[in-house]
Amino acid sequence: MPVYSDKVMDHFMNPRNVGEIEDADGIGEEGNPVCGDMMTFYIKVNDSRLSDVKFKTFGCGAAIAVSSIVSEMARGKTLEEARKITPALVAEELQGLPKNKHHCSNLGAQALNKAIDDYLSKQGKPVKTRREEKRNG
Amino acid sequence: MRRVYLDNTATTPLHPEVVEAMLPYLRDIYGNPQSIHNWGDAPREAIEDARAKLADLIGSRPEEIIFTGSGTESNNLAIKGLAQAYQGRGKHIVISAIELFSVIHLAKTMEKRGFAATSVPVDGYGLVKLDELAKSIREDTIVVSIMHANGEVGTIQNIKEIAKLLKGRGIVGHPDNRLPGNASFCIEFIEGEAMLMLLSSWGIAASSGSACTSKALKASHVLTAMRIPPEIAQSSLLFTLMRDNTEEDIEYVLETLPPIVDRLRQMSPLYAKFLKKQRGGR
Ligand SMILES: Cc1ncc(COP(=O)(O)O)c(C=O)c1O
Ligand code: FES
Numbered sequence: 533m534p535v536y537s538d539k540v541m542d543h544f545m546n547p548r549n550v551g552e553i554e555d556a557d558g559i560g561e562e563g564n565p566v567c568g569d570m571m572t573f574y575i576k577v578n579d580s581r582l583s584d585v586k587f588k589t590f591g592c593g594a595a596i597a598v599s600s601i602v603s604e605m606a607r608g609k610t611l612e613e614a615r616k617i618t619p620a621l622v623a624e625e626l627q628g629l630p631k632n633k634h635h636c637s638n639l640g641a642q643a644l645n646k647a648i649d650d651y652l653s654k655q656g657k658p659v660k661t662r663r664e665e666k667r668n669g
Numbered sequence: 670m671r672r673v674y675l676d677n678t679a680t681t682p683l684h685p686e687v688v689e690a691m692l693p694y695l696r697d698i699y700g701n702p703q704s705i706h707n708w709g710d711a712p713r714e715a716i717e718d719a720r721a722k723l724a725d726l727i728g729s730r731p732e733e734i735i736f737t738g739s740g741t742e743s744n745n746l747a748i749k750g751l752a753q754a755y756q757g758r759g760k761h762i763v764i765s766a767i768e769l770f771s772v773i774h775l776a777k778t779m780e781k782r783g784f785a786a787t788s789v790p791v792d793g794y795g796l797v798k799l800d801e802l803a804k805s806i807r808e809d810t811i812v813v814s815i816m817h818a819n820g821e822v823g824t825i826q827n828i829k830e831i832a833k834l835l836k837g838r839g840i841v842g843h844p845d846n847r848l849p850g851n852a853s854f855c856i857e858f859i860e861g862e863a864m865l866m867l868l869s870s871w872g873i874a875a876s877s878g879s880a881c882t883s884k885a886l887k888a889s890h891v892l893t894a895m896r897i898p899p900e901i902a903q904s905s906l907l908f909t910l911m912r913d914n915t916e917e918d919i920e921y922v923l924e925t926l927p928p929i930v931d932r933l934r935q936m937s938p939l940y941a942k943f944l945k946k947q948r949g950g951r
Contacts, residue, residue: 534862544866550936561938567880568888568899569860572938588938590903592862592881596936632886 536593537627543597548604551586558654560646564591566635571599573647575606582606582614587643594633598640601625611648617641672872673918675908677850678820679876682911741771744814744845748775751812751841752784758839759809761785765797765826766894767819772845773890776814789815795824795895803834814843821878821891821907823851850910855901858940859933864906867929873922878905900939 536544553574560573569591576584585606587599602622606614619637623629629637649659683691694715700708702716716736724731737743752762764776766788776786787805791797797815806813813835818825828844835842856864861877868875876882878889880903887893888902908922934940 544863545870547936552941567886568903569881570938588936588941590858590900590937590939591860592879593866595860595881596863632884635886 534594534630534633536597536630539601539625539627540594540597540629543600543626544593547596547600549586549600549607550588552588553584553586556586556647558647558649558651560643560648560650562639562643562646564595564635564639567592569595569636569639571595571639571643573599573603573643575644575647575651577611577651580610582609582611585644591639592633592636594629595636595639597626598622598629598637599643602640602644606644611651614648615645617644670872671918671921673914673921674874675910675914675918675922676874676876677909677911678848678907679909682913684912740769744769744771744843745775747843748772748779748812748814751843752779755811755839755841756784759807759811761787761807761810763787763789763802763805763810763813763815765789765791765815767791767795767821767824767891768814768816769820769845770890772814772816785809791824791894793895793897795819795822795891797826797831799827799830799834802831806834806838806840810838810840812841812843814845816845818846818848818851819891820846820848820851820909821889822853822895823848848909850914852908852910854906854908855897855904856906856930857901857904858937858943859930860903861905863933864904864929867932868925871925871929873925876907876909878907879903 553576555576556574557577558575561570563570570589571591572588574586575582585603587603589596589599602617605617605622605625619634619641622637622640623634626637652659694712698711698715700706700710700712702709702713717731720731720734720736723734735746737746748762752760760783762776762779762784764772764786773788776788780786789797789802789805802813813831815826815828815831817828832842860881861879862881865875865877865882878892880886880888880899883889888899889905892902892905
C-alpha cells in the first residue's frame with residue numbers, strides 16, 4: 533500500500549460529497565490516461581457560485597481522496613475561484629501525495645473544470661478552458 | 670479485530686517444522702562448510718543431508734541439486750545455465766507471456782546476448798496456446814520455460830501436452846511453480862487498490878493486479894496477456910491462502926468483503942452507468 537498522509541486516509545475512509553446531483557447544472561467526466569480510471573463531477577450553480585458539488589469516482593485510494601477534497605475546496609467558491617484549484621493545490625491540501633499518484637490529482641481538477649465548462653456551455657456562455665487561459669497568459 | 674493474512678504468494682510464514690529444523694543452525698551451529706577446520710563439519714553435513722533428502726523426493730541424484738538464495742536466482746541459474754551449456758546446439762529459448770518477471774526480463778537479457786527468445790501467447794483463461802507453442806519451437810530451440818501453475822490467476826498448464834511437444838527433440842523444459850489455495854477474482858466497477866485499503870482497515874491482507882496498485886501504473890502483465898479489458902483488470906482481487914487460515918477466517922472475509930464492494934460501487938460512475946443501462950435508460 534502506498535504511504536498516504538493522514539489527510540488522504542481520512543478522505544478515503546470518509547469521503548465527503550459522494551453521489552450524483554439529479555438536476556445538476558453541469559457535469560464533468562474525466563478519464564485517466566495513465567491507469568484508465570474515471571471521475572465524474574456534478575455541480576449546482578447559484579449566483580455564479582458553486583452551491584453544491586458532488587462526485588463519483590472509479591479509481592485508487594488517492595483518486596477517491598482527491599475527488600473528496602476537490603469537492604470540499606470547490607463548494608461555495610465562485611466559478612473563477614474554482615477554476616484556480618490546481619492539481620498542485622489539491623496535493624498540498626492533502627498533505628502531499630506519493631510521486632506516482634500525482635496524476636490522480638490532475639484528474640480531480642480536470643473533472644471539476646469540465647463540469648464548469650459544461651455549465652457555461654449550457655448557459656450559452658463562452659467556455660474559456662484553463663489551457664486557453666494559460667496560453668493567453 | 671480478527672486479522673486474516675491472504676497474501677501468501679507474496680510472502681508466507683515459515684512452517685513451524687522448518688523453523689524448528691533451522692533453529693540450531695541460526696543459533697549455535699555455524700562455520701563455513703568449505704573450511705578445513707571442524708567448525709564447518711556440522712553445517713556441511715546438514716546441507717548434504719538436506720540435498721540427499723530432496724534428491725530422494727524428486728528422484729534425482731544429490732549432485733544435481735543446487736541451492737540458491739531466491740526464486741529469481743534459481744530461474745536465472747536454470748535458464749542461463751542451460752543456454753550456456755547448449756548454445757552449441759542452438760540459441761533459441763521459448764517462454765510464455767505470463768511468466769514471472771524474473772523469467773520475462775531474463776529472456777530480454779538473453780536476446781541482448783545473442784540468443785533469440787519467443788513469448789508464446791495465452792488464451793482468456795491463461796492457458797498457453799499449444800498450437801502457438803508448437804509453431805514457436807524451432808530447430809535451434811534449447812529451452813522452453815513455462816510455469817506449471819500461475820500464482821496470480823491460478824491457471825494450471827497442461828504440462829503433459831507441453832512435455833510431449835518437447836520430447837525427443839533435445840529441448841529442456843523448465844516448469845516453474847505449483848500452487849495451492851489461490852482464489853483470483855475481478856469485481857467489476859471498482860478498483861483494486863481501494864479494495865485492498867478497505868480490506869486492510871478490516872484486518873485482511875490480499876493483493877491485486879490493478880494498474881493503480883503497481884508502481885509502474887501498469888495492469889498485471891498476466892491479465893493483459895489474457896486480454897482482460899483494462900477496466901476489468903482494474904478490479905482484480907487475489908486471495909492466496911496458507912495452512913494456518915481457518916474456516917472462520919474465510920467466513921470473516923465473506924462477511925467483510927460484500928459491504929466493501931457495495932461501498933465502492935456506490936462511489937463508482939461505472940456502476941451508476943451500468944445500473945442506468947440495466948433500467949433501460951442510457
Ligand atoms: C515460482 C517462482 N519463481 C520465482 C519467484 C521469485 O522469487 P524470489 O522473490 O525469491 O526471487 C517466485 C516468487 O513469487 C515464484 O513464485
Ligand atoms: S486512479 Fe489509478 S493510480 Fe490513482
